[in-house]
Amino acid sequence: MAILYCSNWGAPDAWQAAFRAEDPALEFRVWPDSGPREEIDYVLAWHHQQGVLRQYPKLKAIFSLGAGVEKLLLDKELPAGIPIVRMVDRALTVCMTEYVVLHVLRYHRRMPELEALQRRAEWNELETPPAWERKVGILGLGVLGGDAAEKLAVLGFDVAGWSNAPKQITGVKSFTGEKGLAEMLARSEIVVCLLPLTGATRGILNRANFAQMRRGASLINAARGGHVVETDLLAALDSDQVAHATLDVVSEEPLPASHPFWRHPKVTLTPHNASLTWPPTAVKHIVANIRKQQAGQPMSPVVDMAREY
Numbered sequence: 424m425a426i427l428y429c430s431n432w433g434a435p436d437a438w439q440a441a442f443r444a445e446d447p448a449l450e451f452r453v454w455p456d457s458g459p460r461e462e463i464d465y466v467l468a469w470h471h472q473q474g475v476l477r478q479y480p481k482l483k484a485i486f487s488l489g490a491g492v493e494k495l496l497l498d499k500e501l502p503a504g505i506p507i508v509r510m511v512d513r514a515l516t517v518c519m520t521e522y523v524v525l526h527v528l529r530y531h532r533r534m535p536e537l538e539a540l541q542r543r544a545e546w547n548e549l550e551t552p553p554a555w556e557r558k559v560g561i562l563g564l565g566v567l568g569g570d571a572a573e574k575l576a577v578l579g580f581d582v583a584g585w586s587n588a589p590k591q592i593t594g595v596k597s598f599t600g601e602k603g604l605a606e607m608l609a610r611s612e613i614v615v616c617l618l619p620l621t622g623a624t625r626g627i628l629n630r631a632n633f634a635q636m637r638r639g640a641s642l643i644n645a646a647r648g649g650h651v652v653e654t655d656l657l658a659a660l661d662s663d664q665v666a667h668a669t670l671d672v673v674s675e676e677p678l679p680a681s682h683p684f685w686r687h688p689k690v691t692l693t694p695h696n697a698s699l700t701w702p703p704t705a706v707k708h709i710v711a712n713i714r715k716q717q718a719g720q721p722m723s724p725v726v727d728m729a730r731e732y
């Protein structure tokens with residue numbers, strides 16, 4: 424049984440070591456040195472070269488090394504009928520929740536304003552309400568958004584979330600549909616985006632939706648740059664409709680040096696490092712799915728090609 428690491432991004436060493444530790448019987452190969460193509464059973468894909476995945480006639484599953492699959496789905500020559508399994512990794516989830524909690528607390532405790540006061544050597548005791556008075560809205564209540572919502576609720580925040588299907592998460596109000604989006608945006612003082620990038624969500628953080636937000640709300644986008652219409656965000660920041668934005672992802676990565684986000688006083692940037700897949704825990708998810716596939720059981724979560732996530 425052979426698994427092929429197929430990526431133009433990063434080095435395979437950590438993955439190879441993790442697979443060796445988890446299941447030494449799995450033969451780990453690195454594209455383009457796949458050996459005889461009919462020997463490849465599974466592929467690990469992240470930023471792969473388009474068109475190569477269809478070259479393996481006995482392929483049983485494609486494992487995305489990331490949670491977001493929008494780049495993988497850009498490959499117009501994906502082998503038909505081969506399931507694509509998204510990454511669900513304990514470390515990825517925990518680290519994303521750390522990122523969201525960090526930045527929600529930063530806004531809740533008015534740190535951007537306090538930092539500006541310090542730069543001006545001004546002593547001003549800004550008031551902060553208790554967490555239960557702070558309304559946080561999360562776009563996307565899936566693996567990552569659901570965990571972040573749950574942990575923010577445990578910290579006492581007044582949390583709501585928006586998803587395709589209604590959710591039951593303790594302490595989290597669930598909104599769905601266009602009307603639900605408008606209601607959730609209107610109530611939220613801090614909006615977090617953890618949606619997948621699909622045809623339905625591309626450009627969702629746009630002028631019309633910024634206008635639906637509470638005036639002076641803050642935005643945290645840890646999903647994909649394509650969710651934000653950047654000129655609309657700059658206009659919303661300049662008009663104070665949006666007070667501040669924390670962006671882990673942007674439309675062009677790395678962000679060009681000339682981009683106004685770099686020097687914008689109301690923007691905090693991080694270099695798409697909110698959370699990274701961690702091979703030692705991620706391989707457990709992959710190997711568990713391989714065992715399911717071999718036993719004829721359904722793998723999870725398999726990408727729904729119609730919904731694009």
Ligand code: NDP
Pocket residue numbers: 490491492515519562563564565566567568569585586587588589600617618619620621623624645646647671672695696697698699732
């Ligand atoms: P999931 O698929 O588990 O969750 C997606 C959520 O979005 C679900 O709740 C889903 O609803 C909801 N959703 C999808 N489309 C719509 C829509 N049109 N309207 C309303 N709700 C919608 O994904 P993950 O939580 O695992 O990951 C989310 C994203 O986070 C990834 O796609 C990736 O882009 C990003 N990411 C960013 C990282 C970073 O470092 N910055 C790291 C890892 C991921 P429902 O539950 O009803 O299906």
Ligand code: OXD
Pocket residue numbers: 488489490491492510698699700
């Ligand atoms: C992911 C990412 O999608 O790292 O996993 O962005």
